[in-house]
Amino acid sequence: xxxxxxxxxxxRAVELNCSFGHLPLKTPLLAASGCFAYAEPFAQFVDLxxxxxxxxxxxSPLPRHGNPLPRICETASGMLNSIGLENVGVDAxxxxxxxxxxELGVSVWVNFFGTDFETYIECAxxxxxxxxxxxxxxxxxxxxIKKGGIEFGTVPEVAHRLTRACVDVTDTPIVxxxxxNAGDIVGMAAAVKEAxxxxxxxxxxxxxxxxxxxxxxxxxxxxxxxxxxxxxxxIGLRMVHQVARALPGFPICGMGGILSGEDALEYLMAGxxxxxxxxxxxxxPGAIVRITExxxxxxxxxxxxxxADAIGxxxxxxxEVEYRAPR
Amino acid sequence: MPxxxxxVRVVENRALTGGYFVLEFEAARPVxxxxxxxxxxxxxxxxxxxxxxxxxxxxxxxxxDDRHFSILAKVYGRGTxxxxxxxxxxxxxxxxxLGVGFPAARAGVTQLLVAGGVGLPPLHLQARVAAREVGPRxxxxxxxGRNRDDLVLLEDFARWGVQTxxxxxxGSVGARGYVTVALRERIELxxxxxxxxxxxxxxxxxxxxxxxxxxxxxxxxxxxCLEENMACGFGACLGCAVPVHGPxxxxxxxxxxxxxxxxxxxx
Ligand SMILES: Cc1cc2nc3c(=O)[nH]c(=O)nc-3n(C[C@H](O)[C@H](O)[C@H](O)COP(=O)(O)O)c2cc1C
Ligand code: FES
Numbered sequence: 001x002x003x004x005x006x007x008x009x010x011x012r013a014v015e016l017n018c019s020f021g022h023l024p025l026k027t028p029l030l031a032a033s034g035c036f037a038y039a040e041p042f043a044q045f046v047d048l049x050x051x052x053x054x055x056x057x058x059x060s061p062l063p064r065h066g067n068p069l070p071r072i073c074e075t076a077s078g079m080l081n082s083i084g085l086e087n088v089g090v091d092a093x094x095x096x097x098x099x100x101x102x103e104l105g106v107s108v109w110v111n112f113f114g115t116d117f118e119t120y121i122e123c124a125x126x127x128x129x130x131x132x133x134x135x136x137x138x139x140x141x142x143x144x145i146k147k148g149g150i151e152f153g154t155v156p157e158v159a160h161r162l163t164r165a166c167v168d169v170t171d172t173p174i175v176x177x178x179x180x181n182a183g184d185i186v187g188m189a190a191a192v193k194e195a196x197x198x199x200x201x202x203x204x205x206x207x208x209x210x211x212x213x214x215x216x217x218x219x220x221x222x223x224x225x226x227x228x229x230x231x232x233x234x235i236g237l238r239m240v241h242q243v244a245r246a247l248p249g250f251p252i253c254g255m256g257g258i259l260s261g262e263d264a265l266e267y268l269m270a271g272x273x274x275x276x277x278x279x280x281x282x283x284x285p286g287a288i289v290r291i292t293e294x295x296x297x298x299x300x301x302x303x304x305x306x307x308a309d310a311i312g313x314x315x316x317x318x319x320e321v322e323y324r325a326p327r
Numbered sequence: 328m329p330x331x332x333x334x335v336r337v338v339e340n341r342a343l344t345g346g347y348f349v350l351e352f353e354a355a356r357p358v359x360x361x362x363x364x365x366x367x368x369x370x371x372x373x374x375x376x377x378x379x380x381x382x383x384x385x386x387x388x389x390x391x392d393d394r395h396f397s398i399l400a401k402v403y404g405r406g407t408x409x410x411x412x413x414x415x416x417x418x419x420x421x422x423x424x425l426g427v428g429f430p431a432a433r434a435g436v437t438q439l440l441v442a443g444g445v446g447l448p449p450l451h452l453q454a455r456v457a458a459r460e461v462g463p464r465x466x467x468x469x470x471x472g473r474n475r476d477d478l479v480l481l482e483d484f485a486r487w488g489v490q491t492x493x494x495x496x497x498g499s500v501g502a503r504g505y506v507t508v509a510l511r512e513r514i515e516l517x518x519x520x521x522x523x524x525x526x527x528x529x530x531x532x533x534x535x536x537x538x539x540x541x542x543x544x545x546x547x548x549x550x551x552c553l554e555e556n557m558a559c560g561f562g563a564c565l566g567c568a569v570p571v572h573g574p575x576x577x578x579x580x581x582x583x584x585x586x587x588x589x590x591x592x593x594x
Contacts, residue, residue, distance in 0.1 A: 034564075041562040041582075044329035045422075057565075065576050072556050072566035077377050079558060083565045086577075230377045259377065282559040283372055283382050285332060285422070 010300030016052075016292065018307035020273045021198050021251040023134060023173065025107050027052035028307050029264060029292050032255050032278030033111035033137060033177070034058060034083065035228075038097035039104070045285035050292065053107030055201075055276055056097070058139050060113055061122045063089035073210050073219040078229030078257070079279060080208055082222040085113065090126045102132030109135040111177070121165050128170025136172050138163065138197075141179030141204035153179035153204075156191035163195035173198035175253065180206045180235055189243040189250070199251030200243065201276065203236045229279040233257030237270050244271020244312055259287070261294025265302075268310040330561060332422045333358050335371075337413045338395070345476035347401050347445070348411055349388065352421065357393040359424065365453035366428030366529075366552050366586045369398065370560040371410070373419045379406055381558050384581070386448040386529070387424065389455065396423070399448045399479070425560050426585050429527050429550055432457030432465040436523050441510055441538050442470045443530025444477060449552050449586075450529055451480060454489045463488035469513065471506025471534070475499040507537045514545050526589075528552065539589040549589035555580040570594070 016027040030053035036042060039054050048054070066086025073080050088097065093110075101108045110133050114120030120138070127136055140162060141153035152158055159176065167174050176192040178185060180203040189200050205226025210219040236256025244252055254272030258264050259280045267275045280287040304310045335352040342348050354360070360369075365387075372382035383406040390396040402411050413419075429449065432438055438457065440450035450468065457466040471494040472478045478500060484491050492509045493501025502509055510526070517524045528538040529552035542549025555567040562582035570593035571578045578584070578591075 037563045037565075041559075044561075045332055066565060066568060069568045069570065069577075070556050071568055072558050072564065074379065074381050074556075074558075077380065079380060081558075081564070081566060086565050229380050279380060279558075282564055283370075283380055284420070285559075285561070285563075 032276035035278035078231035080225035167196035364428030369423035446530030
């Protein structure tokens with residue numbers, strides 16, 4: 001048998017079915033919030049049933065119009081965005097957008113947020129009552145909310161209280177999406193776990209800036225925006241790894257800069273139970289399907305039969321031989 | 328019409344004057360591009376690795392059949408610099424046709440096509456289609472640039488029998504000054520003649536703002552083909568907001584436009 005045949009045979013044997021806590025997933029690859037709208041624009045390009053799941057654009061109780069333009073700009077190996085959490089609002093979401101998602105038979109994660117405690121709770125309650133939502137992904141990390149939104153995502157005690165308050169009003173599992181802008185990512189994850197979150201998603205975008213020197217102006221209207229794409233992958237990996245080591249067994253959905261099957265496998269090895277793909281979907285609407293096949297092939301090649309086998313399978317580097325100064 | 332993403336190869340990279348170049352592509356399989364309306368666009372991305380993530384948007388210059396299309400470009404940044412260096416056979420990925428184009432030419436209306444710089448392609452295609460389907464007198468091109476080298480593909484308009492009014496800032500060809508001067512004169516002439524006109528424009532934003540003012544002041548239907556930073560091109564990222572008057576403060580350049588009614592645009 002030559003190498004090629006054995007790889008093909010192995011990748012046929014790879015099983016991508018997996019789970020996130022108690023939640024079954026057809027594959028560990030989901031679309032990231034804000035990068036897949038409510039899935040409709042992608043239907044013309046890709047068979048959406050091939051995805052492991054979809055995290056929707058963040059939903060708030062009332063519709064939001066979003067920020068002034070320019071809202072996005074490309075940066076080295078990434079992009080900055082300041083969309084301003086534009087969304088259709090809970091009512092229109094449940095009426096117009098959820099039915100399509102529900103029909104796909106993939107895991108439906110509804111990303112949501114508020115601007116204060118009351119609106120977070122209101123949103124969790126309204127969405128939690130709906131059929132066909134597998135996870136409420138609570139965004140406490142968007143750097144774009146002007147009114148102190150950054151607070152929820154960076155102070156563990158506040159995140160704990162907010163998570164507890166939302167968990168109390170719904171039976172739908174809540175996954176808290178963490179901000180890399182938090183000083184203590186492990187402290188944040190531990191706080192929301194303690195408050196009843198069934199898992200965490202990380203990382204959201206990292207606050208950044210770009211300048212047009214010829215016009216002496218910031219490149220996006222809000223001056224600062226969220227950096228995404230391959231530029232942030234090393235940070236995402238590091239944070240997933242830290243949380244996985246500190247909270248063994250606690251489900252983590254990893255993301256930040258995934259463009260290939262190898263990127264996805266890195267996140268699984270760091271300890272993520274599943275991953276989301278965001279920015280890659282803009283240039284390539286079928287990116288997640290390609291990445292799924294790349295992951296299957298790579299796992300076959302490396303003799304990793306199941307996703308569970310990949311999760312956290314990272315090994316420590318061997319220690320260096322001790323240095324002894326010449327006598 | 329749904330869009331598709333497909334692989335293409337460069338057939339020709341033809342340099343024009345003024346740093347402009349025409350890239351002609353062949354798709355690997357038949358794609359729904361021949362029916363593209365003037366103003367519709369294609370997102371193009373090369374084998375750019377991880378450094379440049381986002382595709383670049385280009386108006387479709389021409390799509391003669393379901394395997395071929397071309398664009399007009401000029402070097403503006405890192406993406407277009409790489410595209411200028413493309414050679415026959417080089418691969419790219421295309422997503423098309425995207426967006427909503429200009430209203431079609433029709434008998435009884437003269438469409439004044441006001442173009443500046445790299446805004447020529449959708450109006451070039453509008454003229455091509457109009458000359459073929461309605462007649463060359465249904466459109467007229469008003470075309471401005473800094474100098475003679477900035478005005479490209481003029482021979483096509485001559486071939487189709489479409490009248491052109493040229494303006495250059497240095498006076499090297501046509502009237503000296505901005506194209507908007509020629510536009511004002513042409514609108515006056517139409518008024519005197521009782522001619523029904525529409526303004527269709529694409530080009531640099533300062534020019535579009537001026538065309539909008541002129542069109543609104545003259546109370547003539549005016550359509551602007553706008554440009555915004557785009558990441559996806561198909562309504563997923565919400566990055567390409569355009570400020571508008573209406574029930575909502577923003578619409579989207581890629582999916583609601585790129586062509587907008589000037590009355591709607593909140594400038
Ligand atoms: C244009 C854009 C909009 C986003 N909107 C949201 C959002 O509404 N809610 C959220 O939790 N994350 C949002 N994100 C963050 C992504 O879900 C993801 O965490 C981040 O982009 C990192 O992944 P990536 O590098 O694969 O894009 C957005 C990202 C981008 C680029
Ligand atoms: S470019 Fe993404 S929505 Fe228009």
